[in-house]
Amino acid sequence: MKKIFLSSIAASLLLMSCKTDFDNDTQDVVVTSGDANFSKYIALGNSLTSGYRDNALYIDGQNESYPNMMATQMKLAGGGEFVQPLMADNNGGLVLGTTVIQGTKLFIESFANGSPVLKNVATAPTTNVATKLTGTINNMGVPGAKSFHLVAPGYGNIAGIQPGTANPYYVRFATSNTSTVAADAAAQKPTFFSLWIGNNDVLSYATNGGTNSTTVGNVTTYSTATVQTGTDVTTYRSNDISSPTLVAGAIKGVLDGLKAAGSTQGVIANIPYVTSIPFFTTVPYNPLTPAALGANITALNTSLYGPLKQALTAFGAGSRINLLSSTSANPVLIRDTSLSNLSVQLTAALTPSLGAATAAAFGQIYGQARQATAEDYILLTASSVIATVNPAAPAAINVNGVSFPLADQNVLTKTEAANVKTAVDAYNLQIANLATAYGLAFVNANAKMTELNSMSGIQFNGVKYTAKFVTGGTFSLDGVHLTGRGYALIANEFLKAINSKYRSTLPMVNPNSYTGVKFP
Amino acid sequence: MTMALTAGVMAYAGGFRVSLQGVKQLAMAHTSAHAEDASVAFFNPAGISFIPSKLSVVAGGFGVSNQITFQNTSTLQQTETDNPLGTPIYAAVAYKVLDKLSVGFSFSTPFGSTIEWPTGWEGAEMVERLELKSYFFQPMLSVKLAPWASFGASYIYAKGKVDWTKRVTQLGGSLNLLDDEATGHGFGFGFYFQPDSQWDVSVAYRSPVDMKAENGKATFNVSQALFPNIGLAATGGVDTFKATLPLVDEITLGATYKVTPKWLLSADFNYHGWERYNKLTLDFANAPVGNQVSDPTVLVAPKNFKNAKTFRLGTQYMINDMIAARAGWYYDESPYSDENFIPETPSFDNYVVTAGVGLKFNKLGVDLSGAYAMPQSRKVSNAYNSFYGQAKAKVFYFGLGLSYNAF
Numbered sequence A: 001m002k003k004i005f006l007s008s009i010a011a012s013l014l015l016m017s018c019k020t021d022f023d024n025d026t027q028d029v030v031v032t033s034g035d036a037n038f039s040k041y042i043a044l045g046n047s048l049t050s051g052y053r054d055n056a057l058y059i060d061g062q063n064e065s066y067p068n069m070m071a072t073q074m075k076l077a078g079g080g081e082f083v084q085p086l087m088a089d090n091n092g093g094l095v096l097g098t099t100v101i102q103g104t105k106l107f108i109e110s111f112a113n114g115s116p117v118l119k120n121v122a123t124a125p126t127t128n129v130a131t132k133l134t135g136t137i138n139n140m141g142v143p144g145a146k147s148f149h150l151v152a153p154g155y156g157n158i159a160g161i162q163p164g165t166a167n168p169y170y171v172r173f174a175t176s177n178t179s180t181v182a183a184d185a186a187a188q189k190p191t192f193f194s195l196w197i198g199n200n201d202v203l204s205y206a207t208n209g210g211t212n213s214t215t216v217g218n219v220t221t222y223s224t225a226t227v228q229t230g231t232d233v234t235t236y237r238s239n240d241i242s243s244p245t246l247v248a249g250a251i252k253g254v255l256d257g258l259k260a261a262g263s264t265q266g267v268i269a270n271i272p273y274v275t276s277i278p279f280f281t282t283v284p285y286n287p288l289t290p291a292a293l294g295a296n297i298t299a300l301n302t303s304l305y306g307p308l309k310q311a312l313t314a315f316g317a318g319s320r321i322n323l324l325s326s327t328s329a330n331p332v333l334i335r336d337t338s339l340s341n342l343s344v345q346l347t348a349a350l351t352p353s354l355g356a357a358t359a360a361a362f363g364q365i366y367g368q369a370r371q372a373t374a375e376d377y378i379l380l381t382a383s384s385v386i387a388t389v390n391p392a393a394p395a396a397i398n399v400n401g402v403s404f405p406l407a408d409q410n411v412l413t414k415t416e417a418a419n420v421k422t423a424v425d426a427y428n429l430q431i432a433n434l435a436t437a438y439g440l441a442f443v444n445a446n447a448k449m450t451e452l453n454s455m456s457g458i459q460f461n462g463v464k465y466t467a468k469f470v471t472g473g474t475f476s477l478d479g480v481h482l483t484g485r486g487y488a489l490i491a492n493e494f495l496k497a498i499n500s501k502y503r504s505t506l507p508m509v510n511p512n513s514y515t516g517v518k519f520p
Numbered sequence B: 001m002t003m004a005l006t007a008g009v010m011a012y013a014g015g016f017r018v019s020l021q022g023v024k025q026l027a028m029a030h031t032s033a034h035a036e037d038a039s040v041a042f043f044n045p046a047g048i049s050f051i052p053s054k055l056s057v058v059a060g061g062f063g064v065s066n067q068i069t070f071q072n073t074s075t076l077q078q079t080e081t082d083n084p085l086g087t088p089i090y091a092a093v094a095y096k097v098l099d100k101l102s103v104g105f106s107f108s109t110p111f112g113s114t115i116e117w118p119t120g121w122e123g124a125e126m127v128e129r130l131e132l133k134s135y136f137f138q139p140m141l142s143v144k145l146a147p148w149a150s151f152g153a154s155y156i157y158a159k160g161k162v163d164w165t166k167r168v169t170q171l172g173g174s175l176n177l178l179d180d181e182a183t184g185h186g187f188g189f190g191f192y193f194q195p196d197s198q199w200d201v202s203v204a205y206r207s208p209v210d211m212k213a214e215n216g217k218a219t220f221n222v223s224q225a226l227f228p229n230i231g232l233a234a235t236g237g238v239d240t241f242k243a244t245l246p247l248v249d250e251i252t253l254g255a256t257y258k259v260t261p262k263w264l265l266s267a268d269f270n271y272h273g274w275e276r277y278n279k280l281t282l283d284f285a286n287a288p289v290g291n292q293v294s295d296p297t298v299l300v301a302p303k304n305f306k307n308a309k310t311f312r313l314g315t316q317y318m319i320n321d322m323i324a325a326r327a328g329w330y331y332d333e334s335p336y337s338d339e340n341f342i343p344e345t346p347s348f349d350n351y352v353v354t355a356g357v358g359l360k361f362n363k364l365g366v367d368l369s370g371a372y373a374m375p376q377s378r379k380v381s382n383a384y385n386s387f388y389g390q391a392k393a394k395v396f397y398f399g400l401g402l403s404y405n406a407f
Helices: A002-017 A059-063 A066-077 A147-151 A181-187 A200-207 A244-260 A296-314 A343-354 A356-366 A380-384 A414-437 A445-453 A484-502 B023-027 B045-050 B224-230
Strands: A041-045 A094-096 A099-102 A106-112 A115-120 A139-141 A192-196 A211-216 A219-224 A266-269 A333-335 A369-371 A441-443 A458-460 A463-465 B055-071 B078-080 B089-096 B101-108 B112-116 B129-146 B149-168 B173-193 B199-206 B209-221 B238-247 B250-260 B263-272 B279-284 B298-302 B308-318 B323-332 B350-361 B364-375 B378-382 B387-405
Touching: A041 A066, A041 A181, A066 A139, A066 A192, A066 A484, A106 B224, A139 A181, A147 A181, A147 A200, A147 A244, A181 A244, A192 A244, A200 A414, A244 A414, A266 A414, A266 A484, A296 A343, A343 A356, A414 A441, A441 A484, A445 A458, A445 A484, A463 A484, B023 B055, B023 B308, B023 B323, B023 B350, B023 B364, B023 B387, B045 B101, B045 B129, B045 B149, B045 B173, B045 B199, B055 B112, B101 B149, B129 B173, B149 B209, B149 B238, B173 B238, B209 B224
Parallel strands: A041 A139, A041 A192, A192 A266, A266 A441
Antiparallel strands: A094 A099, A106 A115, A211 A219, A333 A369, A458 A463, B055 B078, B055 B089, B055 B387, B089 B101, B101 B129, B112 B129, B129 B149, B149 B173, B173 B199, B173 B209, B199 B250, B209 B238, B238 B279, B250 B263, B263 B308, B279 B298, B308 B323, B323 B350, B350 B364, B364 B387, B378 B387
16 A cells, blocks of 8 residues: 555656746747848937937947847847947047037936936047948938938038038948938848838927027027928928828838848838827926915916906907916916917007007017917926026016916927827828838837836836836936837837747847936 | 835745744655644644653754746746745744643744845846745643543744845835834644544644734935935935735644554645735835825735645654654645746745654654655746746755654
8 A cells, every 4th residue: 555655646746747847948949030031130210220318329328229139139040240330438429520519418417306407418529420430330320310311312421511411420430422321221231121210200390399490690590390291302491390201202212222232121110109208298288386386376367367368368369378276287378389379469458558568578479379288298398498587588577488488499289299190190101001012020119109108108027117207217318219228128029020020039138137217 | 206116025835834844744745643742733732732741842944945947938038046045943842731731832934935036137126035034932722622632722923024125127226125023923723633543633723924014124225316206315215114914824634544553644734825915015104116096105016815725645654663764745736826926925836745764762853854846837927017937946845853752
């Protein structure tokens, strides 16, 4: 009986013990490239592709660019070296001759009332645009490039930097003064490429509140930027929204150039709704709390908001302004150039009480003023403007956003935001179609960013990432570009799309192991 | 500012219950119906009535070697723990005051362990290092109801320590939670029967003990610039926290049958009330690092443990009057599903083989035992932490125990 007992134990042990180990040990997994050939990977795109962050391009950031992360994984499956046009230092910024043409990166100097105080690193940039990089350049991401810039000859001509027809980042590695980014890429005959372009075709419109600026001497004036429908780029100003036809044509041009060089394997990503990034979501539309306004509420209502509301109501525009509340947060006052201009009417209405001169000034200032709503986006850069004194305004009404409307360039209004969304939707439709037509892997970067911006964010091994400024972990200090961790989330989306399309088995990267925002 | 703090404690199998309270018992799969000496006290207070001597004293200790391996099948990263040797110990004394009345005292460390993952490993946000200790002090009384039956009861006073370090990735640093003053109370009772010379039957219940940390210390090792943001400017990044960790209840049914005077067989069934550990709540005094809308300083992490069973089979053969040979086998169920796997308390369905020898030198007994565990590798798919992969473990135990049946 003892023997039976023991042998049954032994038998059960044999049955059970075989499951103590992993079925597939990850250390024995062989990473495969599937149908793809990763031996020469070239990345095309803009700042996001270059590894730009904290409002600058610098070495540590470049090392954590999503293409560099992908290339590291590709090396496990036949991928080759991945050369990036590394900057000369870790502070960022560019010099052309003796002139600094790009500033250094931002850093958090301290926190004040819970908000980071951002400063530029106080060092002179050491990356000289004139220092040419030659040989293989795998990461051809060019900060600031719009879609059509990739096919624009002369975009790498150093002489074009000052007139604004060339890009200093491309100048560093352009093969000639007449070359294009796309042709330089094709000439390297990549076996695999990634392309993520088009963000800037709408982003600069958004980050400038739908305005273009002209600086003459020290005076900058702003004008409403255009939603372009034509494809003649010579009529485009820098912050106009590119026409979807132009964007699609430019991307097609890049793809055709690569195809002609025999490069047909790649991955292409669509464009996120730019309004989901911290640059637009950090400053609330209603930062004017009763506590912040204090005793001024009554005075403002009596002498400004009340009379304005009364006058505007008379012209059928009473909804533009409501009296300030002493119990809930109040919206900032903004200038919305899409409103019909009631300057003349306001001047006339206010003249009896204020006198002609003051009434004229009021009419001019409040003719297109209204309070912001939840559908407007106050730009991150406006946080240093709101509630400060505007020296150009009359003394009694000179507090920005409180008594003096925030200028157009500080706000992406509801109408302007709608322009942005319409354009992004149109671009994305075209990009998805091109991905299909050219048989490329497709990354829905827009969906990923939307997920990141949701309340629950994106979690990875217990770390919760959101699109919140500084604390969300994914966006760098400029509120537009990502951190290493944010870029890693993007890299994984690219890797998934590649694996799915080309039946490769590239492993994912671990976002937690890259750098986030650096605290002082 | 929120961050995903998560919670738990540690063990090798079966939550953080460490079933190592008798060296002789371990040799026979840690079965309970053995009343030869005072080591029965922890298993069943009623058992002390059947100890053949008037005064019995026991003490013993174990070495627990364990290593957990986690692999992430999406990044192919693999990580191994570097756990120190665990050393559960116990001691007990039992004394027959009257023929029908026995008193006893048991000291044991029935819950705890230390897990140490590499600094900055991929699950570091959940745990880098977690040390959990508990000390049970159990005075007890047992009354003989009949020559063949007894009833015993004990009071449990427990002291504990938790020392838990984890990353706070979003703050660019780490957090240490430390409390060595947690206490708890509980009780145990049981019946023990010797209906004839061949049978021992043990029925016992031990209550849950809620270990309450009232004034734990939470140290945020993060940039000083962030202290104001987490409400800790005045204290230099140090906060206090409150938490309760349940050491769960256990029902034990055991029987021993003497097939011959030299050869006995034992079987046990344990039922552990792990459902009590369905969540862990950390209530910080100031730091808004929680996840509750109503109070951002309160962090509630789901644990979703479920009640678990253990089956044990053991045997002993007296080779001669001096030497006993022992062996056993048991199966210990993991108290949670793959969806609730947490790296701070990695648990596995566990098959264990045990063996040992007992040596008798008159009144003194010396016992040696060892056990080899075969934890079953498992999937990890914890959506709450977005923690996915596979885990496996290597575990073995050894123990040395002494017993002295004085008179």
